[in-house]
Amino acid sequence: MDTATHTKASLVFLGSLTTATPESERPVTYQDWDALLRSGVQPQGIYLGAAPHQTWHHWLERIRQSDYWNLPVFADPAQGDAQLYVDALCSVERAREIAEGMALHRQALPAPGDVVRLEERLLYFLYERGQQAGFKPLLDRNSDQLYRYPVAELLAYAHENVSLTLEDLRRRGLLRSEGLVDRTRHCSSCGSAHIHFVDVCPHCQSLDIRREATLHCFACGHVSAESQFVEGGLLACPKCYVHLRHIGVDYDKPLAQYHCRSCQRSAVEAMVQARCLDCAHTGQPSELEVREVATLMLSASGRQAVRNGGVGEAFAPLKASNYIDPQGFRRMLDWASKIQARHPEFRVHLMRMELEHMDKPGQPVSPWQVTALLDEFAVRLNALLRESDLITRVDERSLWAILPYTMPKGLQDRIEKALEKLVEEEGEVKRLAVRMRSMEVKAMNGSKEAPSASQLMQQMRSGAQQGV
Numbered sequence: 001m002d003t004a005t006h007t008k009a010s011l012v013f014l015g016s017l018t019t020a021t022p023e024s025e026r027p028v029t030y031q032d033w034d035a036l037l038r039s040g041v042q043p044q045g046i047y048l049g050a051a052p053h054q055t056w057h058h059w060l061e062r063i064r065q066s067d068y069w070n071l072p073v074f075a076d077p078a079q080g081d082a083q084l085y086v087d088a089l090c091s092v093e094r095a096r097e098i099a100e101g102m103a104l105h106r107q108a109l110p111a112p113g114d115v116v117r118l119e120e121r122l123l124y125f126l127y128e129r130g131q132q133a134g135f136k137p138l139l140d141r142n143s144d145q146l147y148r149y150p151v152a153e154l155l156a157y158a159h160e161n162v163s164l165t166l167e168d169l170r171r172r173g174l175l176r177s178e179g180l181v182d183r184t185r186h187c188s189s190c191g192s193a194h195i196h197f198v199d200v201c202p203h204c205q206s207l208d209i210r211r212e213a214t215l216h217c218f219a220c221g222h223v224s225a226e227s228q229f230v231e232g233g234l235l236a237c238p239k240c241y242v243h244l245r246h247i248g249v250d251y252d253k254p255l256a257q258y259h260c261r262s263c264q265r266s267a268v269e270a271m272v273q274a275r276c277l278d279c280a281h282t283g284q285p286s287e288l289e290v291r292e293v294a295t296l297m298l299s300a301s302g303r304q305a306v307r308n309g310g311v312g313e314a315f316a317p318l319k320a321s322n323y324i325d326p327q328g329f330r331r332m333l334d335w336a337s338k339i340q341a342r343h344p345e346f347r348v349h350l351m352r353m354e355l356e357h358m359d360k361p362g363q364p365v366s367p368w369q370v371t372a373l374l375d376e377f378a379v380r381l382n383a384l385l386r387e388s389d390l391i392t393r394v395d396e397r398s399l400w401a402i403l404p405y406t407m408p409k410g411l412q413d414r415i416e417k418a419l420e421k422l423v424e425e426e427g428e429v430k431r432l433a434v435r436m437r438s439m440e441v442k443a444m445n446g447s448k449e450a451p452s453a454s455q456l457m458q459q460m461r462s463g464a465q466q467g468v
């Protein structure tokens with residue numbers, strides 16, 4: 001029998017077949033991964049036979065890093081430890097159904113071999129698995145993030161960072177969270193979730209504090225730790241040296257307080273510090289970045305990006321009615337520039353709005369701050385733009401706008417006002433400012449030739465770098 005043709009559209013079996021599968025349903029079997037590779041067969045799915053954890057895990061690693069990276073992998077329901085790593089623990093028959101269903105899904109997509117970057121592989125992988133597919137988090141105390149995504153990890157090569165890529169795709173709205181599992185707090189400096197909380201003195205930040213009963217001397221009014229009053233087994237005031245015999249008569253005991261042995265001061269409350277175990281950064285607990293841990297699934301924008309084969313510039317559309325995607329934006333800019341070259345009376349401006357720290361100009365804003373703000377900002381921007389204005393977003397922190405017959409100065413003032421209001425309402429985003437630049441779309445130096453969209457955008461970007 002011609003094996004290659006026989007298994008072309010089917011499931012193959014890796015390892016030794018232990019389950020009692022009827023002869024007719026029995027898939028073609030290979031002893032290990034290398035044997036399968038040598039055969040030249042192109043399977044639709046792979047069923048793992050019973051094998052020790054290390055063995056099947058090694059097979060999976062090799063499958064996910066090979067040309068067959070996207071294929072569904074199944075295991076016997078008895079192989080419980082494989083559950084988080086494979087597509088399903090199921091019967092051979094069910095595995096065949098799933099594999100065939102996925103092959104149908106895949107027909108509309110580019111060939112898996114053409115999908116190169118990790119972000120594209122992750123989205124593609126979910127797409128061909130259908131609407132219910134998602135990357136599930138696994139709690140792992142050895143992971144610096146506390147949670148990791150085992151299936152996504154298998155898809156990454158050694159030089160690729162899965163957790164950063166997943167976080168980036170989620171922020172861009174291409175992945176969405178489904179089913180909250182946990183909430184983690186991360187170091188604002190290195191992103192690690194290994195944070196240690198420690199009580200320190202609120203005055204000098206010393207660790208050497210102790211909660212102690214406090215005594216109050218009625219004779220002189222001195223208040224201090226009880227230990228300061230003990231002298232030869234008796235109580236005496238360290239300030240006025242009066243012996244304190246009767247509580248309520250000579251002294252009383254106000255609330256217990258923290259006493260610092262470094263600066264000798266007291267406080268009702270200790271201060272809590274958050275210390276990062278990975279980079280030693282110390283700060284207040286409120287400075288930690290809070291992340292929600294959930295299963296990550298494809299969003300509508302993510303599906304669209306996979307179908308269009310372009311993940312690089314894909315972002316969830318802003319909630320703005322004037323929004324168009326970056327490709328459309330470039331086409332419109334080209335078009336406007338051509339009209340302008342022929343009809344100089346047509347006035348059109350290109351504007352770039354970039355988010356940055358208010359107190360640290362020139363410093364990029366962290367992406368999670370931007371996400372929190374950008375949609376909110378876009379909604380307000382909506383009210384300020386004219387119907388004929390167009391906006392788009394080509395990267396994390398900047399918006400571009402085409403403004404026909406609109407003076408950028410007026411719009412700029414209105415945006416600044418709106419932003420002030422936003423800051424008043426959302427105290428959190430106080431540190432953010434929008435840096436706006438604009439230029440008139442015009443042929444250069446009296447030339448009749450219309451500049452292209454990419455020339456115009458490039459010109460503005462380099463102008464931004466020179467601080468023009």
Ligand SMILES: [Zn+2]
Binds near residue numbers: 187188276
């Ligand atoms: Zn850190």
Ligand SMILES: [Zn+2]
Binds near residue numbers: 217221237
């Ligand atoms: Zn006293």
Ligand SMILES: [Zn+2]
Binds near residue numbers: 203204205261262264
């Ligand atoms: Zn102190």
